[in-house]
Amino acid sequence: xxxxxxxxxxxxxxxxxxxxxxxxxVLNFExxxxxxxxxxxxxAENRIYIQNIPVxxxxxxxxxxxxxxxxxxxxxxxxxxxxxxxxxxYLRVIAAELNRIASHLYAVSLVGISAxxxxxxxxxxxxxxxxxxxxxxxxxxxxxxxxxxxxGVRWDMPDGFKEDALKRLDYLEKRxxxxxxxxxxxxxFQMRFKNVGILKPSDAVKLxxxxxxxxxxxxxxxxxxxxxxxxYDRFDFEVPTGKNGDxxxxxxxxxxxxxxxxxxxxxxxxxxxxxxxxxxxxGSKIPPTAPRGEAYSRVxxxxxxxxxxxxxxxxxxxxxxxxxxxxxxxxPALPHLCRNVPLGDIPVIFITFDYIPLDVDR
Amino acid sequence: xxxxxxxxxxxxxxxRRILNWGRAWSLWSVHLETGCCGPEDxxxxxxxxxxxxxxxxxxxxxxxCDLLFITGLVTKKMAKRVRMIYDQMPxxxxxxAIGECAATGGFYWDSYSVVQGxxxxxxxxxxxxxCPPRPxxxxxxxxxxxxxxxxxGIDEK
Numbered sequence: 001x002x003x004x005x006x007x008x009x010x011x012x013x014x015x016x017x018x019x020x021x022x023x024x025x026v027l028n029f030e031x032x033x034x035x036x037x038x039x040x041x042x043x044a045e046n047r048i049y050i051q052n053i054p055v056x057x058x059x060x061x062x063x064x065x066x067x068x069x070x071x072x073x074x075x076x077x078x079x080x081x082x083x084x085x086x087x088x089x090y091l092r093v094i095a096a097e098l099n100r101i102a103s104h105l106y107a108v109s110l111v112g113i114s115a116x117x118x119x120x121x122x123x124x125x126x127x128x129x130x131x132x133x134x135x136x137x138x139x140x141x142x143x144x145x146x147x148x149x150x151x152g153v154r155w156d157m158p159d160g161f162k163e164d165a166l167k168r169l170d171y172l173e174k175r176x177x178x179x180x181x182x183x184x185x186x187x188x189f190q191m192r193f194k195n196v197g198i199l200k201p202s203d204a205v206k207l208x209x210x211x212x213x214x215x216x217x218x219x220x221x222x223x224x225x226x227x228x229x230x231x232y233d234r235f236d237f238e239v240p241t242g243k244n245g246d247x248x249x250x251x252x253x254x255x256x257x258x259x260x261x262x263x264x265x266x267x268x269x270x271x272x273x274x275x276x277x278x279x280x281x282x283g284s285k286i287p288p289t290a291p292r293g294e295a296y297s298r299v300x301x302x303x304x305x306x307x308x309x310x311x312x313x314x315x316x317x318x319x320x321x322x323x324x325x326x327x328x329x330x331x332p333a334l335p336h337l338c339r340n341v342p343l344g345d346i347p348v349i350f351i352t353f354d355y356i357p358l359d360v361d362r
Numbered sequence: 363x364x365x366x367x368x369x370x371x372x373x374x375x376x377x378r379r380i381l382n383w384g385r386a387w388s389l390w391s392v393h394l395e396t397g398c399c400g401p402e403d404x405x406x407x408x409x410x411x412x413x414x415x416x417x418x419x420x421x422x423x424x425x426x427c428d429l430l431f432i433t434g435l436v437t438k439k440m441a442k443r444v445r446m447i448y449d450q451m452p453x454x455x456x457x458x459a460i461g462e463c464a465a466t467g468g469f470y471w472d473s474y475s476v477v478q479g480x481x482x483x484x485x486x487x488x489x490x491x492x493c494p495p496r497p498x499x500x501x502x503x504x505x506x507x508x509x510x511x512x513x514x515g516i517d518e519k
Contacts, residue, residue: 125408
């Protein structure tokens, strides 16, 4: 029997699945994507470079807006050869890591609610608000920040930001222990998530999975370590990996990454130098046009690797902006895993991959 | 016969007020995410902003809901589903359009696949502008809808 799930469903958000079911067993899983296709790549061709920052931000304004815009501004800077001030680099890292924490907390809350675990939803969303407060202080917005701009960042840290941030990070670190307890000591949660949807490392690499989902399978791959951008090479942090690659590992991977983000943030807040936040250090102005050529940039957003490929024909607008997004790359995992599993496991497997439909469809 | 009695009763202002009061404070919302305002939907429903104070509870089954939040942009593919979901909801039903894109197409004015305003597909009661609106703005939208419901059937008589 064919069963259609979504788009009006508490778990699937904008997706629709077409499932072949036999009784309770799912035999085949098919995606139906495209409910949020907006033609971002085409829109980007009609706007000048600086106008495109909010456009590309809407690919993933859902949660990880800083990671998304960071990739775009980096590709433009690479093409135009702009060097940005040191302080701006640190501010970008601070904003990106704060956003990563907010995004992962959101993902963990979804994991909780997909299993009917409402306490987890309430706790994590409430702690996410604390991080969003910091981002509001930094940029003025809760979700769509438009914080990195070509040649730096838009605003400097306000007074008292550092102390406030450190205080909140201390609190969050304490809360992480509670989350671990909630996951690891809760037998119901374990029965629901352990040994469900096991993705082997060889399969994960073959399918092209990226980000925390790949690391949960035990493959150590992180753009921040492999190909450091901004100032990530100056920080001392680890890339956490999982053991089994099951849903439990993928869910707890988010908490481990939050831990590492706190480590990075503490170092960044301590080391941040004084100076300007925008513009080339030599004092040259940022040109409105990019030279003829092409450039590529990779960044590690909360969901995995973002790739931007920019082709310029020397005018003020991009000739082509091709974007490769992490959720789109993670799509093949579900048809691979959702064969001969009970129907009740589909939401659990789906939600631990932390898909964002907006960045699948663009 | 019954419907006539009901109509008579509803014409009594006192009874109508009680009915409207009940409707205004039990607006259960459908879980339908159409665009990027989705995470704010979570934000407004959870601990800090908690719209359940105003009787707005997110609910999975649309057959028991009377409020539909359009969270952000609506694409042409989604528009058909939005209409289907709206038709399946029982009367009385209300719609709040969240965000610029749901109101006018906003940011995506030159996109080929975005419906320029959800009011081309379904009737809208309250518009909440912003990209995305803060949870306080959502609460204001809910309060405005409540005011509208409280006046229903009373003003014209």
